[in-house]
């Protein structure tokens with residue numbers, strides 16, 4: 392096994408693992424096998440600590456996440472999160488439910504930049520709902536502001552007005568610091584990718600949109616090497632379906648990002664393939680606190696059968712290699728291995744089509760580890776030649 396970063400070998404990396412509920416522990420167990428492989432390959436000593444979150448934490452500790460776990464999260468170099476929730480806890484009031492565990496983590500760690508790639512692997516292009524020629528090889532990164540905007544703005548609530556009618560209010564509010572920091576994170580990401588950033592807003596009808604566009608343009612002056620464009624959110628929703636390949640990186644607010652990233656996710660095909668990273672990226676040279684998780688939930692309908700697709704979780708660790716460990720070559724190696732395995736025809740049940748024999752989560756991971764071994768030996772030979 393070769394080492395791509397001999398200069399940095401021996402470094403330690405603290406990884407807090409929160410498997411959660413349902414298929415969370417199953418997919419995280421597979422991902423940790425990949426973590427172990429990369430630990431050996433890169434010469435990185437992963438200091439892994441396990442803790443409870445979600446329903447598992449409610450059962451053991453009486454809360455979806457405890458202060459002690461949040462303390463560990465603040466100290467860790469990165470967090471690998473599975474998924475939380477399930478019917479067992481559905482009767483609880485909203486504030487006590489498993490999902491509050493992940494919301495509190497994001498808020499307490501000030502993880503303001505949510506990165507959701509929409510990538511279509513050509514090997515399974517048939518899984519997308521769009522025509523293959525439209526989505527084949529798309530590679531979009533959506534950067535969504537995730538700690539402010541209408542989901543947090545005050546005042547909010549439902550009241551009764553003077554005429555006795557019920558009235559609901561939400562508040563969309565952003566200050567320039569919140570916009571600037573997520574735009575800067577997106578510019579940094581665009582700089583490391585295709586060098587194009589599209590900032591999405593509703594500057595035609597919303598004051599927050601006017602400020603968003605102004606601040607994005609100002610930050611753009613610091614990034615002459617990145618081509619900045621602006622688009623209205625409704626047009627972006629249409630363009631993602633009409634011509635998705637025009638996009639490299641998209642940056643947008645919390646609400647538009649929520650909707651557009653789900654739409655972009657549909658371009659990829661299966662929920663079981665979609666990773667995410669949520670970062671506190673305040674310094675361009677350091678990724679800051681970071682949480683990596685698949686975008687899917689705990690899938691209680693298939694939990695316990697060992698059949699969940701581990702790829703979204705494994706690809707989330709790939710994002711950790713890229714952003715937190717600053718090992719883009721290692722992330723690329725992992726991506727290539729996954730594509731080769733899909734090219735060999737391996738499919739978990741969620742991405743299998745008629746005639747495919749679906750494999751288990753463990754068999755999918757076995758195949759990736761085998762291919763990682765083969766490619767890394769190959770590239771080691773090339774380096775020695």
Ligand code: NAD
Nearest residue numbers: 474475476477662663687688689690691692693699700741
């Ligand atoms: P879900 O994402 O768990 O499942 C939706 C469908 O996709 C199911 O049919 C499921 O079997 C399938 N699926 C999801 N991930 C898969 C994988 N890796 N491999 C194969 N198939 C997969 O969404 P849901 O059913 O709406 O929610 C179930 C629970 O998860 C709920 O309690 C919900 O609140 C919670 N949830 C948690 C998170 C999170 O932890 N971040 C996110 C979304 C939903």
